[in-house]
Amino acid sequence: MTDNSAFLQALKKHIEAKQLSLPIFDPVSMRLQQELLKKDPSLAAIEKLICADQSLSSQLLKIANSSVYRGLVDSTTVRSALIRLGISEVFRIVLTNVSRKSFSDHDRQIDGIMKRLWQHSMGCAFAAGMLSSSLDFGVFQQEAFFAGLLHDIGKLLILKVVSDKKRTSKALNVGAPLLLEAMDLLHAEQGYRLLCQIQMPETFALVARDHHLEEFASDNYILILVRIANHICHQMGIGLRYDPDLDLLALPEAVHLGLSRTEVDNVQDFLATTSGLFA
Template sequence: MKRDNDLSIREKVVDLIRNKSTSLPTLPVVINNIIITAKNDKTTAADLAGFIANDQTLSARILKIANSVYYGQPKEIDSITRAIIVIGFKEIVSIALGSEIFKTFSTKNSYNMIDMNELWKHSIAVGFAFRHLEKKTRMSFTESAMLSGLLHDIGKIIFILYFPKDYEAVLEEQRRADDVPLDVMERKMLGIDHSEMAYLLMKQWNFPANINLPIRFHHNLSECPFEHLNMATMINIADYLCHRCGIGFSGNLVIERHDSAITGLGLSIESIDTIVHELEEDRPQVDGFLEAMA
C-alpha cells in the first residue's frame, strides 16, 4: 500500500471522493433539496418556490440575478414563483445551484495564485458566450448555459484550496513553458486536470450527467461521449472566446482555437469574429451579473 506522500494528486482526489471525505466542500442542505426536487417529474413551480423561500438570502440573490440584464425581463420579477414561471423551472434551478456554489467558494480562498474575482468573471462570461453560440447554431441548452460557464473551471479552485503547493508549481511551470495549455500541464504534473476534478466533485454532489460530462470533456473533445459532444464543444469554444476578449482571467496563458470544433457546430471562423464583437459589448452585463451573484 502506498503512503499518502507517495500518492499522485489524482489518486488523492479519487480517495477523497471514494471515501466521501468531509474535507471536500459540501453543498448547503437547501441546494441538495433543490437537486432532489428538480429530479422529481411531479415537482411543481410552487414546490420549488417553497424550498427556495426557506432561505431568504438565496431567495434575494435569485431575484437579483433574475432581474439582471442577462435575462432581459421588461418588468421586475418580484417573487420566486413568478421567476420560475417567467424564466423557467430548470433555469431557476441552475441559478440557485450556481449562485450557492459561487458563495461557497468565494469566501474560502486565501491564496493569490489566481485572482478569484477575475476567475468568476471569466466563468460568467463563458455563460454569456455559450448563449451567443446557442443563437448562432440554433441549438438549445438553455437551462445549462450559465451553470456550465460557472462550473467549467471549478476544478481549479479545488486544486488551489486543497493542493496549493502542487498547483502553484503547475502555474509556475506553465509560465516558464510559455506554449503549453494549462490542462495539459495539469495532467503532466498532477495526473488529473481541472475538468476531471470538477467532474468528480459534481458527481459527489449528484449533479446530472448533462452537466457533469460536457464539463469533464470540454478540453478533451475527442473522448467525449457523442450525446454530450455538442455541449462540450460549446463550452470549449465559449472558453476560447472569453480568453480572446480578455474578459476575466482563468489562469490559463495558452488558449488554442479548435477550428474543427467550430466547423463541427456548423459555424464559420467569420461567425466567431462576430461573436467576439458581441461579447465585447456584454462586458457591463458580465460585471452586473457578478455583482448580483455576490
C-alpha cells in the same frame, strides 16, 4: 522525482482518498438546480426551495423589482417574482448566487485565483447558454449554462483542498506557479470524479473530463458548446488565461457548429458588457 511532481502526486492521492464535496452542492441548492434542469420544472417545488433560503429569496425579489423587470406593482412574494422573471432567468440568478459563495477563501493568494476562476466559469456559462439558444442542436439553454459553469469545477476542488492543507499545516508553502500547474494537470480528472461522486448527470461529468481533449465526440453538442465557450473566454482574457491571437472561427469546434462571425461577436459583446467578468 522533483518537488513539483511529488507535490502533485501527494495532492492527487489526498483528493482521491477522501469523499470530498463543495459548498456549491449543499442539499437545498442541489435540489433546486436539479429541478430547474428538468424539461418541465415544477413552479411549486422551485418556490418552496427558494423560500427556504432567505438570502436567495431576498435577491430574487430585489431583481424582480429592479428597473429592468419592474411591473406596475412590486413583487412581494417569491411566486410573483418567479412568474415575472421566468424559469430561465431564475435559473441564471440561482446559479450565479450559489456559485459565487463557493469561489472565495480566507487565503489571500487562493482567493485571488478563485475570483478569476469564477469569472471564467460564469463567462463560459453565459457563452455556452447564448450559443445554445442561437444554434439549433437540441441543447437546452439551462443545460449549456450549467455545463459551462461546472466545466472547471475540478480546479475549484483543488484550490479548496490546498487551502485546507495550508490551514492545518502552516509550514506548507505553495507558490502560484505550482498551484496553477496542479490545476491544469489534475482538474479534468478530478472534476469528473467529483461530479460522478455526487451523482450529477453524466453529461456534465463528461464535459468536465473531456473539455481539453484534442479529439472530441462530434455528437456531444453540450461538450462542443462549452469547448468553444472556453476558447471565447480565453481569447477575451476572462479568467486565468489570455490568448488574444486565437482565431476562434478556425477552431474545430466552431467549424463543426458552423459558427458565424456575427454569432461570435454577439457573445463577445455580451460578455464584454457583463459586470464582474473582468478583473
